[in-house]
Amino acid sequence: MKNYKRLLAYIRPYLKRLGLAVICIIMAAAANLYLPWIIKDMIDKVLTDKDMMMLNLISIGIVVVFLVRGIFYYGQSYLVSYIGQKVIIDVREVMFRKFQRMPMAYFDKHQTGETMSYITNDVAAIQAALVDNLIEMVTEGSILIGSIVMMLMLDWKLTLLTLVVIPLVGQAMKIFGRKLKRNGTLIQERMADITSLLQESVSSIRVVKSFVRENYEIDRFCRQNELNFQAAMQNVRLTSLLTPTVEFLAALSVTFIVWFGGYEVVNGVLTAGSLVAFLTYAVNLANPVKRLSRVYGSLQRAMAAVDRVFHVLDLPETIKDRPEAAALPATDGHVELRHVSFEYKKGVPALVDVSLEAKPGQMVAFVGPSGAGKSTIANLIPRFYDVTEGAILIDGHDIRDVTIASLRGQIGIVPQETMLFSATVRENIRYGRLDATDEEVEAAARAANADAFIRALPQGYETAVGERGLNLSGGQRQRISIARAILKNPRILILDEATSALDTESEKIVQAALDKLMEGRTSFVIAHRLSTIFDADQIFVIDGGQVKERGTHEELLKKGGLYSYLYSIQFKNAQA
Numbered sequence: 280m281k282n283y284k285r286l287l288a289y290i291r292p293y294l295k296r297l298g299l300a301v302i303c304i305i306m307a308a309a310a311n312l313y314l315p316w317i318i319k320d321m322i323d324k325v326l327t328d329k330d331m332m333m334l335n336l337i338s339i340g341i342v343v344v345f346l347v348r349g350i351f352y353y354g355q356s357y358l359v360s361y362i363g364q365k366v367i368i369d370v371r372e373v374m375f376r377k378f379q380r381m382p383m384a385y386f387d388k389h390q391t392g393e394t395m396s397y398i399t400n401d402v403a404a405i406q407a408a409l410v411d412n413l414i415e416m417v418t419e420g421s422i423l424i425g426s427i428v429m430m431l432m433l434d435w436k437l438t439l440l441t442l443v444v445i446p447l448v449g450q451a452m453k454i455f456g457r458k459l460k461r462n463g464t465l466i467q468e469r470m471a472d473i474t475s476l477l478q479e480s481v482s483s484i485r486v487v488k489s490f491v492r493e494n495y496e497i498d499r500f501c502r503q504n505e506l507n508f509q510a511a512m513q514n515v516r517l518t519s520l521l522t523p524t525v526e527f528l529a530a531l532s533v534t535f536i537v538w539f540g541g542y543e544v545v546n547g548v549l550t551a552g553s554l555v556a557f558l559t560y561a562v563n564l565a566n567p568v569k570r571l572s573r574v575y576g577s578l579q580r581a582m583a584a585v586d587r588v589f590h591v592l593d594l595p596e597t598i599k600d601r602p603e604a605a606a607l608p609a610t611d612g613h614v615e616l617r618h619v620s621f622e623y624k625k626g627v628p629a630l631v632d633v634s635l636e637a638k639p640g641q642m643v644a645f646v647g648p649s650g651a652g653k654s655t656i657a658n659l660i661p662r663f664y665d666v667t668e669g670a671i672l673i674d675g676h677d678i679r680d681v682t683i684a685s686l687r688g689q690i691g692i693v694p695q696e697t698m699l700f701s702a703t704v705r706e707n708i709r710y711g712r713l714d715a716t717d718e719e720v721e722a723a724a725r726a727a728n729a730d731a732f733i734r735a736l737p738q739g740y741e742t743a744v745g746e747r748g749l750n751l752s753g754g755q756r757q758r759i760s761i762a763r764a765i766l767k768n769p770r771i772l773i774l775d776e777a778t779s780a781l782d783t784e785s786e787k788i789v790q791a792a793l794d795k796l797m798e799g800r801t802s803f804v805i806a807h808r809l810s811t812i813f814d815a816d817q818i819f820v821i822d823g824g825q826v827k828e829r830g831t832h833e834e835l836l837k838k839g840g841l842y843s844y845l846y847s848i849q850f851k852n853a854q855a
């Protein structure tokens with residue numbers, strides 16, 4: 280319930296509209312309530328007293344009532360939908376902002392599909408709860424209260440009899456509500472599982488096909504699908520049971536009332552018209568009770584979604600600016616790691632006591648077997664993760680003491696796999712610096728050896744690439760990524776070499792672009808091919824999260840250790 284209150288805070292900006300909506304809802308409900316009263320006058324005055332004037336008045340009354348009801352109905356549904364949509368857009372935006380701020384560690388632990396499901400499914404569930412339930416709750420609530428008031432005015436004894444049954448119905452609703460809430464969470468989770476599986480399966484379709492695991496994937500999907508079906512059916516069983524139960528209880532009350540009311544008319548305590556009007560109200564009472572019980576179920580389900588949304592919004596943002604953080608002044612590119620240790624998971628060290636110093640403009644290379652910790656070092660410098668022990672300093676500033684924006688603003692990263700957005704080539708390069716002119720974008724592309732191939736594309740720089748656009752080759756993507764980095768013009772560079780995935784020809788072009796990019800910048804290179812780092816100022820051989828050897832290419836070869844071993848393997852391969 281606490282979270283529902285928090286959700287209400289999102290409605291606060293729209294309170295005026297909400298007030299107006301509630302007035303519309305109540306007016307429309309009041310118009311509904313007036314109809315049985317008309318029936319009473321019709322029977323008691325027109326039919327019994329044969330009053331023609333009254334008949335005319337009543338007829339006009341009916342037309343007016345329906346007209347008024349229509350106008351207010353429009354008002355209520357427009358206003359409530361407006362508020363619902365606005366709130367959802369706000370919640371969705373807040374969620375998206377939150378995900379943008381979440382540390383990398385969050386994305387390591389959670390699948391993409393799961394994150395997507397929060398923003399799509401859960402937010403949609405809240406929308407349904409807000410718009411549909413809000414209208415229904417206020418409409419049915421006012422009809423319920425209004426009907427009871429009318430009934431009290433007609434015959435209080437009969438009314439009390441009717442109200443005996445309501446607590447019984449309430450009790451039934453409570454029991455079902457609790458079960459429905461539990462089930463609601465299950466359904467959302469099953470749906471998120473399916474989305475994750477789908478996402479994973481589609482994005483790794485290459486792997487699936489290459490291992491001929493289509494049937495395996497289909498089995499996995501079918502199992503999840505079946506679980507989802509079972510959760511949904513469990514919900515259907517509960518909801519379907521709730522409706523007839525409540526209806527039966529309501530019918531029972533009507534039987535009591537009909538008997539007692541008839542008894543009063545027979546004894547002359549009540550007029551026939553009043554009894555008919557009373558019965559109409561009483562029968563109509565079943566509707567709001569029934570609908571409110573349905574709203575209750577749907578609210579419980581929505582609560583599960585609301586809980587999940589706020590759970591996500593409350594997740595800690597472990598990597599954020601300290602309150603006193605200042606901007607990192609324009610750096611010379613002096614980077615130092617002091618006794619850095621790091622664990623992704625508690626108790627599992629990925630780096631142990633790594634120390635190194637890169638002077639401005641130097642090229643530092645990391646080599647070592649897979650899983651050694653090379654990428655981990657590269658992840659720590661832009662503070663994608665915080666060191667567990669030790670410190671990283673840039674120009675003497677601990678990177679945890681400066682703002683993240685000023686730190687990452689001066690670091691360029693060329694990853695192994697280039698991610699292109701669904702946009703034009705020009706926009707993809709401009710991602711490096713949003714205010715760059717067209718000339719600057721093209722100059723960066725030229726420096727990255729990308730200009731020629733881009734111009735040969737169907738629409739040149741305006742060609743759409745990425746998910747929904749043209750597929751580019753690995754080398755082409757890499758060069759766009761290099762152009763992005765050139766445009767950003769950072770003092771510090773982190774390169775995760777992708778050259779191993781390229782053919783010799785594109786490797787040469789990419790390497791030439793990289794060499795140009797590294798000129799005059801402090802560069803950290805994760806090297807997969809030793810041939811690219813012969814000129815490095817310092818080479819660090821990493822193994823098991825530790826620095827095993829350090830020196831230049833010549834020094835390390837002379838040492839005859841792990842580096843010279845790795846070199847001899849690659850050399851042999853190259854000769855073979």
Ligand SMILES: Nc1ncnc2c1ncn2[C@@H]1O[C@H](COP(=O)(O)OP(=O)(O)OP(=O)(O)O)[C@@H](O)[C@H]1O
Nearest residue numbers: 387623624629647648649650651652653654655656
């Ligand atoms: N996001 C992560 N969460 C948990 N553990 C991780 C994560 N990333 C890497 N590791 C672990 O940390 C260790 C170092 O990994 P890292 O990616 O730094 O190695 P690497 O030397 O770059 O390997 P490769 O050359 O294969 O990319 C490995 O044992 C790896 O399993």
